[in-house]
Structures are given as C-alpha cells and as structure tokens.
Amino acid sequence: MGNDQDHPTYSGLHLGLGLSLTTDETTMVDDHLSLLNPTPMKPYFSSFITQAEPYLTLGLSSTESYPNQHVAKNKIDGNYKACGDDLVDLSASAHSVASSFSGGRLMKRERDLSCEEVETEATERVSSRVSDEDEDATNARKKLRLTKQQSMLLEESFKQHSTLNPKQKQALARQLHLRPRQVEVWFQNRRARTKLKQTEVDCEFLKKCCETLTEENKRLKKELQTLKQAQPMYMAMPAATLSMCPSCERIVGDGGSKKSPFSMAPKPHFYNPFTNYSAAC
DNA sequence: TCCGTCAAACAGTCAA
C-alpha cells in the first residue's frame, strides 16, 4: 500500500448513496464495556445497532481534480489511521476534506463511521495521495477526530483508571484501532483537562468564599462601630480584663467567671470549609 | 507524566 500504481487514477467527483450499519463497531464497544462494567449500557448501544442511516457521500476521485489543491494537501498530509494491527494509509482529515466539499452535515456523519467503513471509504478516496503524504508527513501536524464510540470507550476506561500501564495501553489501542501513543496522548490530555476544570471549579468556590467573607467582615465592622457608639465604656475597659470565648464568641470579663454586661450576640454561623472552628463548641 | 502550546475540527452567529 502507499503506491500510486496500486490504485486507479480517478477523474472528477463521485457521488455515492449508501446505508450505514455500525454493527461491527458497536459489538466491539459493547464487548469492551461488558469487560469494564458488569452492566453494560445495552439499551444505549442497541440504538446504534438498529440505526440504518442513509447517507450521501461526495468524494474526490482525483488529486488533480482538487478544486483547492493546496488546502487539501495541507489537510491530508501526514494523517493516517491505524486499523487492526496494520497501519492503513488513509486519513481522518482526508475524508473530512472530501466531505467538506459536500457540507458540514456530511462531515459530522463521517465522524460516526466505523473504522472498517472509514477504511473502505477513505482508502478509495485518498489512497491516490499517498506520495504527497510521504512528502509532507514530517511538517504537517497530524490530527484525527475520534469517533463517538472510540471516545466513549476511552471515557469508560478513564473512569476505571485515569492512568494506564503499558499493557492496558496496548490493549486499549488494539481495541480502538489506534496507536498506543494516541491512547497515551488522549489520557494525558484528559487528565490535564480534568485538572484544569477542577481548578476552575475550585477558583469559583474560593471567589464565592472571598465574597462571603468580605461581606461578613463589612458587617462585623459595622456592628463594632455601632457597639462603640452605643457603649463608650466598652472601649474604656482594659483589654486584659476582656476575653472572648472562641466557641460562642461572647465577650466575658475576668476569665469569664462572671457574665459581662457587654456580651455580644452570637455570631451568625458562617461555614468556613478550611477552618471550621464551630466544631470546637 | 505533566505542562504549555499549536492547530485542525467543529459549532454558533451574523450580515449579505
């Protein structure tokens, strides 16, 4: 594979009408989930099995016939998809390019294709560009879009364990028809983005805490001001004779043996997640 | 393995 001579030279565009059945991949996902989870999501996946979507494909039949060849070249270069144990010379981006000429909906449709279908269709459409791929494989950033099934499977695996040992990585890669490196990268990104999301959540939480504390501080200052105005004697009393109970926050004089006439009302409860002093009471 | 970054793919919006 990968030789121009192996493939016929196409001329012009071809239009195809087909019916997609995703039973093969669904079975694969289902099998895997049954391993991961004793109660696989059968009802959900059964919808895939029973789905027979008609679809329309508009393919490019010749490299020479690309209406915008430089764009196509950029997008196809260096992309490939691994199916089974062999690397198949095709590109997820490449069939996006092909489908992009026929509209966004088709593009979306193609993301849901099973690996086998992708292999068949994309091989037909882009195999004649292999020489160009080789040419620019080094300087083009490879990018594929995982199918829904692949993403779901990865998500399921991630739920089980957020890191993979080499054996698990290999197994998952085989199962998903991806390279181990791709699985590894997916997990790296997933971990990083989970962490980022958690950081954002924490940040929001802290902001709210800060706001609440600021409000509380303002309220207490105001209360103190009111007390100062109402009870000038309060301030005249030597500080050494006053103490505050840390639990109920009442001000007591002389070690608290007798009740102070200046006892403050208990502070409204404010829960501080970091220092929950009220527990000491 | 993590982190920062790039860039393709995609979705949403809006004017013509």
Place this chain on the structure above:
DNA sequence: TTGACTGTTTGACGGA
C-alpha cells in the same frame, strides 16, 4: 441560504 468570522474543543507535539 451561504459564506465569513469567531470562539471552543480536542488531538498532537516538544520540553521539563
């Protein structure tokens, strides 16, 4: 309806 534009998501890469 369509194409341009913009913002977001996500696969991939290189360095620490």
